[in-house]
Amino acid sequence: MPFALYMLALAVFVMGTSEFMLAGLLPAIATELDVSVGTAGLLTSAFAIGMVIGAPVMAAFARRWPPRLTLIVCLLVFAGSHVIGAMTPVFALLLITRVLSALANAGFLAVALSTATTLVPAHQKGRALSILLSGTTIATVAGVPAGSLLGTALGWRTTFWAVAILCIPAVFGVVRGITNNAGQTATAGSSPRLRAELSQLATPRLILAMALGALINGGTFAAFTFLAPVVTETAGMADGWVSFALVMFGVGSFLGVTIAGRLSDQRPGVVLAVGGPLLLTGWIGLALVASHPVALIVLVFVQGFLSFGIGSTLITRVLYAASAAPTMGGSYATAALNLGAAAGPVLGAFGLAAGLGVLAPVWVAAALAAAALLTMVLSRHTLLETTAEANR
Structure with a gap:
């Protein structure tokens, strides 16, 4: 795999640390800024909403820019937003900085996804995606727990810094x-017009892949955020065990993305048919045995593995289905991921508030x-058509 992919993964690691780190910091943020934990959880939704909106907007705005320039600008804006967030004493302003950093993250990830697929042969999109998303999973293994420990020791603002x-x-x-020249295929003058790329959003197979990705990711973020x-x-465990649980989720997600990356190009149907029912069973099981510490930690690991394995496979389907939209396809994948990431914590917060x-x-x-899972069953013909065409 090209060295450039690993550089993109490094940046995704930094952004993934920011996106996920709130799972261990919400109680501290809620206490200091005098809001409820459910309200503090909206910081995660604000970030995700910013990415849902920002992914297509940023991709469309910068579709003729050199990819490297877009990636650098997005990283600088992302860093600046965290500096402001680290200094503000007002929850509303912190919420705004999360949206701004999300816009930068969205632009970066949309361009990175499109660029990554041009760096490898057409039949290796899944493997390229697994390397890129490994930055996110490593963030849950190392960055997020480290941020949680740092926040516990020195305050949540230190983590933002x-x-x-x-x-x-x-x-x-x-x-x-x-x-x-990286990603030049996606930005070349011969690429389709923006209207033509946007019209791909009306195709059933792309809509299906995006919807499934959003549903799976929504469940992941609903549980992970809280x-x-x-x-x-x-479970009645000490605060220090939160970091350990996050590590276990991260290890599982890294293994899930890595293994799914080797299967999602050629055998996505197997991953979804086997993983889907197991994922549903796992969430139910976790809810039923959450009061037992050992069982909870084991299932946190398993659900990290299944959630990211299935989720990354579905996002790969989005990239295949959006192959006729070379400059916007990455934004569609990003939007699908974060539509779920926005809705999941909101639904979780509603459940807590109720x-x-x-x-x-x-x-x-x-x-x-x-x-x-029900959607997969009812639309299996379209899903199989998506898989078959993608593998030709």
Whole structure:
């Protein structure tokens, strides 16, 4: 695999750390800024909403820019947003900085996804995607737990400063790893007109792939965002175990993305047919045994593996289905990921606000997984058509 892919993964690691780190910081943020944990959870949704909107907007705006320039600008804006977020004493302003950093993240990821697919042969999109997304999963293994520990020791603001500082080597990595010619297929003058690329959003197979990706990711974020109170309140474990649970989820997600990356190009149907029912069963099981610490940690690992394995496979389907939209396809994949990431925490917060208990977000994850599984069954012909055409 090209060295440039690993440089993109480095930057995705930094951004993934920021996106996921709130799972371990929400209680501290809520206390200091005098809001409820459910309200603080909206920071995750604000970030995801910014990415849903920002992915296609940023991709369309910068579709004629050199990819390296777009990636660098997005990283600098991302770093600046975290500096402001680290200093603000007002929750509303922190919410705004999350949206701004999400816009930058969206632009970066949309361009990175499109660029990554031009760096490898057409039949290796899944493997390229797995390397790119490994930055996110490594963030859950190392970056997020480290951020949680740093936030516990020195305050959540220190974690924001750390993310801003980590953007510096990420910028240098992009400058060195991505040449001006990287992604030139996607930005060449012969690429389709914007209207033609946007028209791909009306195709059933792309809509299906995006919807399934959003449902699976929605369940993942509903449970992951509110994992900390499940560990401390339902399982009765000490605060330090939150970081360990996040590590286990991250290890599982890294293995899931890595293994799925080797299967999603040629055998996506097997991944979805086997993984879908297991994912639903896992969320139900987690909700039922969450009061048992060992069982909880084991299932957190398993669900990380299944969620990211299935999720990355579906996002690969989005890229294949959007092959006629070379400059916008990455934004469609990004939007699908973050539509779920926006809706999941909101639904989880509603469950908490309705007094359904700490485990309400986990049951939301189960419901979204069930909806995805039902959709797969009802639309199996379109899904198989997507797979067949993608593998030709």
